Amino acid sequence: MILRRRVVVCQQWTELVTDYLEGALPRGLMRAIDRHLADCPHCTEYLNQMRRTIQLVGELSDEDLPDDLLDALQRAFEEHRRNT
Amino acid sequence: MIDPAAEDALVARLRAGDGLAFRELVGAYQTVLLRLADTFVPSRAVAEEVVQETWIAVIQGIDRFEGRSSLKTWIVRILMNIARTRGVRERRTVPISSLDALSGVGGPVVSIDRFVGPPGRGAWAWPPAAWAELPEDCVTSAETKSLVVKTISALPEQQRRVVMLRDVEDCSASDVCDLLGLSEVNQRVLLHRGRSTVRAALERHFGEQR
Numbered sequence: 001m002i003l004r005r006r007v008v009v010c011q012q013w014t015e016l017v018t019d020y021l022e023g024a025l026p027r028g029l030m031r032a033i034d035r036h037l038a039d040c041p042h043c044t045e046y047l048n049q050m051r052r053t054i055q056l057v058g059e060l061s062d063e064d065l066p067d068d069l070l071d072a073l074q075r076a077f078e079e080h081r082r083n084t
Numbered sequence: 085m086i087d088p089a090a091e092d093a094l095v096a097r098l099r100a101g102d103g104l105a106f107r108e109l110v111g112a113y114q115t116v117l118l119r120l121a122d123t124f125v126p127s128r129a130v131a132e133e134v135v136q137e138t139w140i141a142v143i144q145g146i147d148r149f150e151g152r153s154s155l156k157t158w159i160v161r162i163l164m165n166i167a168r169t170r171g172v173r174e175r176r177t178v179p180i181s182s183l184d185a186l187s188g189v190g191g192p193v194v195s196i197d198r199f200v201g202p203p204g205r206g207a208w209a210w211p212p213a214a215w216a217e218l219p220e221d222c223v224t225s226a227e228t229k230s231l232v233v234k235t236i237s238a239l240p241e242q243q244r245r246v247v248m249l250r251d252v253e254d255c256s257a258s259d260v261c262d263l264l265g266l267s268e269v270n271q272r273v274l275l276h277r278g279r280s281t282v283r284a285a286l287e288r289h290f291g292e293q294r
Contacts, residue, residue: 009201009205009206009207010199010206010207010208010211011192011194011196011199011201011204011205011206011207012204012205014192014193014194014280015192015193015276017276017280018272018275018276018279018280019272019276022257022272022275024268024272040208042208042211042212043208045211045212045213045214045215046212048215048216049212049215049283049286049287050279050280050283052215052223052286053279053282053283053286054251054279056223056224056228056229056232056282056286057232057236057247057251057252057279057282058251058252058254059224059229060229060232060233060236060252061229062111062114062115062116063114063115063118065110065111065114065115069110069114070107070110070111073106073107073110073139074103074104074106074107074110075103076139076140076143077103077106077143078101078103078106080143080144081101081103082101084147
């Protein structure tokens with residue numbers, strides 16, 4: 001008996017990449033993707049780009065916080081603690 | 085951002101009435117709370133009020149925080165309750181069901197023109213160009229960062245919330261499902277679409293730099 005192995009192609013991969021990164025795919029499909037990635041430098045690049053994107057989004061800098069806002073909130077906190 | 089290990093110590097200091105600890109907390113979360121509030125209410129001014137109200141609620145409620153969720157999740161939950169109420173009052177549609185969340189979601193995340201072969205099963209005709217070849221300061225430039233902010237701000241609301249919570253705020257998938265009332269599958273769909281849009285924007289941007 002010949003077992004047909006699942007095959008993933010490039011276009012499908014671009015729709016599966018998040019499920020792949022989230023570990024949300026059945027094992028057979030994960031393996032099929034890994035086989036495809038081993039052969040396809042473009043899809044490997046796509047994976048790298050998604051990872052880099054996630055990293056860049058994670059590094060978004062905070063907006064500058066005005067000191068008077070921080071002062072006011074700190075004061076509100078301290079006053080509340082004193083009164084309770 | 086405050087890592088989970090540092091969070092316990094911070095909570096203890098807050099309970100002891102340490103004003104500087106509260107200042108640290110505000111410093112760590114003010115921006116992300118504002119950006120989240122932005123997705124519920126019509127203007128930055130209202131978003132600022134929502135965040136302000138959130139901090140007041142945190143001040144009043146910190147003794148009731150039981151540590152069943154992380155402090156971050158607890159604060160985000162307070163913010164979302166206030167923001168939803170305000171959003172409704174300001175008559176902005178706030179999608180509440182997962183079904184609403186996925187409205188407008190459809191179509192491939194990469195244009196079909198970039199593939200050759202049978203529909204849905206194409207191979208790259210115009211593959212992505214290697215980002216590793218770009219100079220590192222181009223990838224991490226202020227321009228790139230502002231593009232990322234701009235692209236996230238333009239995402240549909242639920243995608244924006246999921247990307248903010250997952251990738252900016254580093255919340256777990258299950259916390260995000262819980263906070264936004266989403267199924268795991270829908271949470272992933274929204275995350276996928278949001279991230280893919282940001283990747284595509286970066287690809288265009290880097291393409292212009294070559």
